[in-house]
Amino acid sequence: MSSFIFLLCKRLHRFRFPYLLAAFLVAAVLTAALLYQGYVNALSSQFRGRLTHPTIPGAIMARQLPGVQPPVVVNAQPLLKLHIWDINTRHGNLQIAGVASTTLADWPLPQPGEVWLPESLKGQVFDEEVGDTIALTHLGNQGRSTATARVAGYYADGGFLNPLLVSQAWVASWLDEEAGSIILAYPEAALNELRRWEGNNEKAELIRQNDVVQNATNLVGSIYAGGQGVILLGVVFLALGLGILAMLVFLDSRGEFAVLKALGLRPRTVGRLLWAEFAVTVAVGLGIGWVILLLTARQVGFPLAIDTHLFRYGLLLVAIAYLVALVAPARLARVALVNELMLGRPILLWKQIIGKPVERHPAFHDLLEQGLTCLKLERDGQGFRGAILQAVGARVKQGEPLAFLPVWFGMGEKHYVAPHDGILRVVDPGRGVIGIAPIQKGGEKNEQGNTENRKSI
């Protein structure tokens, strides 16, 4: 057994709370995303392709409130006249329903079991489907009366769909009552005359079928887009959550990783331990999620369309979240030095070697004049805040460290190194400069061995 597998098993065996959280986070996000997708898929597959009948024959609807003169349209007859009432449905909730009083020529009734909805509105659920019988309660002048009627379809009114009821024998008596409003459906040809009517009557209103369909389409589109957004958000949260948990495990394991590294475990192997642990955790989470999904699908009775394609989609999302989440903790585990881990020191992530002298600089003009090579040190209001490693007079070799400056809370370091061999002539943290004199040609040999004062500070 390789020591990697051995360590992995031992680490997993020593249970850590973040593992459990990570597994359930994966399960929760996977289940939520797949259930949502399955639900939407199921709805659209149920309605797709069968829902082509227009709810109202006619392009324009004119809403006529009580007390308003009906529109005068010369070149077109209303295709449908709807009396709008409030009705009680069998679910007890109040809805607005229209009762058609004109003959429903060109208005095929749905066959039993058939569902009619405009294609653009797929995904919406109604209490009553087309073809259902509705029990109506009507409170009129003659008191309370009840009747039943069939739902012939729906008419769209400002983005909402209301049931359109088929006229039956009992409707005749109701039509004597003043309706809440009357809707007249006209063909497109009546548009100009209807506009004039709308202009003259404050309480008149035109609803164009095209606008309604457009609104409905937008609405449905945004529901779908929102759904995608919810899933994407889920993945982002999953990545964040997994990342935080992996970081917790890393922090919790610092001491152990320090010892493993001290004993000679390779840096990348330590990083891989974390990757592998969370791969196992995520796999467990996927398993839990799958079980929850199956149980839920069985419980709801609703035919959830969870197919393998969908599951693969879920896997992809979780995989992306996993990759994003583990990058930082695994990298930290890999690059951290033993002492940084063991003593809880900040982990050095980057080192910048600065060895390029300034060519021209107004502040160092005098030094450059003297023929010194100038290394510019980063400074704040009080000058250079890092450590100077060499003193004036020191003999330095090209590439030798002269100063260093921790930045970013110790996560980064700037190392200033000698651009060439030479002797330090100026070390001025206040001005933020180190000046190096090149070694005189010929004198080089003689000065060799004179290294006692190197680096003495």
Added chain:
Amino acid sequence: MSKEILRTVNLFKAFHLGETIYAVNDVNITLKAGTLNVIVGPSGSGKSTLLSLLGGLDRPISGDIILDGQSYAALSEDELAMLRRRKLGYVFQFFNLIPHLTALENVMLPMQFIGMSHRAAKERATMLMEKVGLEKRLRHLPLQLSGGEQQRVAIARALANQPALVLADEPTGNLDTQNRDEIVALFKQLNEEDGQTFVMITHDPSMRHHAHQVFEMIDGKVTAVDNG
């Protein structure tokens, strides 16, 4: 004179917390094979920092360490890890055993890292556990062992791959008197009988007395090299 095992060259390590602390300031020391070397000095003088540089647990700002002819500066972190597993052993003040591995597994671990077979590793680990007097504690987890026992396991682990050098940072600092004496005796025995090279930080007078070389550190500098 025996052969040189480790040498430092102008070793520097500084920390920067508002002001700069030169924890290791231009240290040049040499360790000989088979010797017991002791670093003494007041708290905060840089002993631990120096020891972790020697052990390749941290990187100096400048300077180099040469172990058995190999320069640390020339090594990548990966190569340094390989060097640590083959040539170095560590004993820490707080034992630092892996808590979810048994005593035997802890000792076997470095051997598994160098690709030794499970059987051979187990055999050698058992032998080492006998050597440190813990043959009856093989299957115990670290938390089921006393401090002195844990430190013995750590010593056995440090010896796993026959390292050129064992480093110990106050190995008796966290033990009671009796355990301290036993661990000190164990170190002496390993040095005398097996010729194991040690460098350790300790305040123990008898260890100091026994040492071949005593380095005294003050403010990051090695000020006295006492060749006993």
